[in-house]
Amino acid sequence: MIKTHQGILHKVCGMYRHDPDDKKDLFQEIVIQLWRAFPKFRQESKISTWIYQIALNVAISDFRKESRRPKRVELSENLLNISDNIYDNSTEEQIKIMHHAIAQLSEIEKAIVMLYFEEKDNEEIAEIVGITQNNVRVKMTRIREKLRTIVSKNNE
Amino acid sequence: MELDDLKYIWQQNQALSINQQVIDNEKVMEMTRQKSKDVMSKLRKNLDFDIWVSSLFIPPLIWVLFQKNIATYHKYVAGFFIIYTFVGVFFYWKEFKSYKELNLKNDLLSMLKFTEENFSKRVKLLIIYNNISILPLMFYGSVMGNEFINYRNPHHETSLMALIISTIFVTPIGYFYMKFIIKKFYGEHLQKLKKLRAELEQN
Numbered sequence: 001m002i003k004t005h006q007g008i009l010h011k012v013c014g015m016y017r018h019d020p021d022d023k024k025d026l027f028q029e030i031v032i033q034l035w036r037a038f039p040k041f042r043q044e045s046k047i048s049t050w051i052y053q054i055a056l057n058v059a060i061s062d063f064r065k066e067s068r069r070p071k072r073v074e075l076s077e078n079l080l081n082i083s084d085n086i087y088d089n090s091t092e093e094q095i096k097i098m099h100h101a102i103a104q105l106s107e108i109e110k111a112i113v114m115l116y117f118e119e120k121d122n123e124e125i126a127e128i129v130g131i132t133q134n135n136v137r138v139k140m141t142r143i144r145e146k147l148r149t150i151v152s153k154n155n156e
Numbered sequence: 157m158e159l160d161d162l163k164y165i166w167q168q169n170q171a172l173s174i175n176q177q178v179i180d181n182e183k184v185m186e187m188t189r190q191k192s193k194d195v196m197s198k199l200r201k202n203l204d205f206d207i208w209v210s211s212l213f214i215p216p217l218i219w220v221l222f223q224k225n226i227a228t229y230h231k232y233v234a235g236f237f238i239i240y241t242f243v244g245v246f247f248y249w250k251e252f253k254s255y256k257e258l259n260l261k262n263d264l265l266s267m268l269k270f271t272e273e274n275f276s277k278r279v280k281l282l283i284i285y286n287n288i289s290i291l292p293l294m295f296y297g298s299v300m301g302n303e304f305i306n307y308r309n310p311h312h313e314t315s316l317m318a319l320i321i322s323t324i325f326v327t328p329i330g331y332f333y334m335k336f337i338i339k340k341f342y343g344e345h346l347q348k349l350k351k352l353r354a355e356l357e358q359n
Contacts (some may be wrong), residue, residue, distance in 0.1 A: 130263030
């Protein structure tokens with residue numbers, strides 16, 4: 001089960017940790033918790049929803065400080081002059097912009113935006129996060145605004 | 157760049173990177189054999205340590221109780237600390253053992269609520285447990301200090317009032333030191349849990 005769905009674990013670890021060793025530690029902690037929690041899995045929800053739930057719970061409740069300073073995305077001159085048409089830039093630069101923008105979100109916002117990126121609908125996001133669908137919509141609107149501001153600031 | 161553009165980049169990036177990170181069954185099994193390092197486990201380890209260290213003092217305290225040539229007040233103090241440790245151990249087993257693991261099977265908000273409530277309950281109990289011992293410990297410290305002075309200078313006499321005054325003087329030091337230690341170890345976690353919960357509950 002873990003092997004089949006390990007992509008989810010890598011995504012969560014990548015979202016919440018920057019240092020490779022910290023990522024490994026978080027990955028291991030999620031695996032341990034999934035192993036512990038599996039006997040109680042009632043199959044009331046999809047297995048991927050359940051894995052997201054556990055993985056995000058572990059990542060957000062894990063308050064260990066990162067072993068090294070997070071590797072902040074360096075904004076090169078090219079990155080600061082992003083044209084309106086982002087797809088003209090290289091993939092690497094686009095990824096840097098994305099990581100830089102996401103890094104400025106709160107832990108909760110990261111969880112919600114990641115689920116949105118993973119094509120989860122409001123109902124599933126609400127189920128994983130534990131808030132109402134209406135609250136998910138409100139938070140998504142705020143995140144949208146926040147990300148727009150972050151990216152446009154970088155463009156200036 | 158809009159959110160949907162970021163979503164597109166995310167999906168492209170994940171498709172590229174995840175294929176490079178494949179973990180086999182053996183590695184997964186090895187990971188499951190490791191011990192958890194979650195917040196609750198760490199708190200439990202600290203409490204285990206406190207209880208075991210306190211328990212180490214029980215045999216010498218019992219020995220004090222049965223000595224004939226020891227002043228009676230030493231026996232009272234020994235008796236107090238034996239009872240104190242047993243009460244601590246009793247509450248520890250009764251209250252804490254049922255919440256020894258992080259509750260991850262629920263949604264994020266429920267997990268945060270559960271962890272915050274249990275965490276604050278444990279921290280409160282820890283503060284109460286430590287505070288109960290401060291006054292007798294400090295008074296006993298003053299008495300022992302006085303014994304030492306008397307040993308060096310047999311003509312020296314200390315009134316009970318002087319002992320009480322010195323206890324009143326040193327007790328706040330012990331109190332604030334313990335408060336500082338507890339806040340350092342657990343306070344930051346608790347604040348972060350509260351902040352996360354507030355953020356999720358905010359509409």
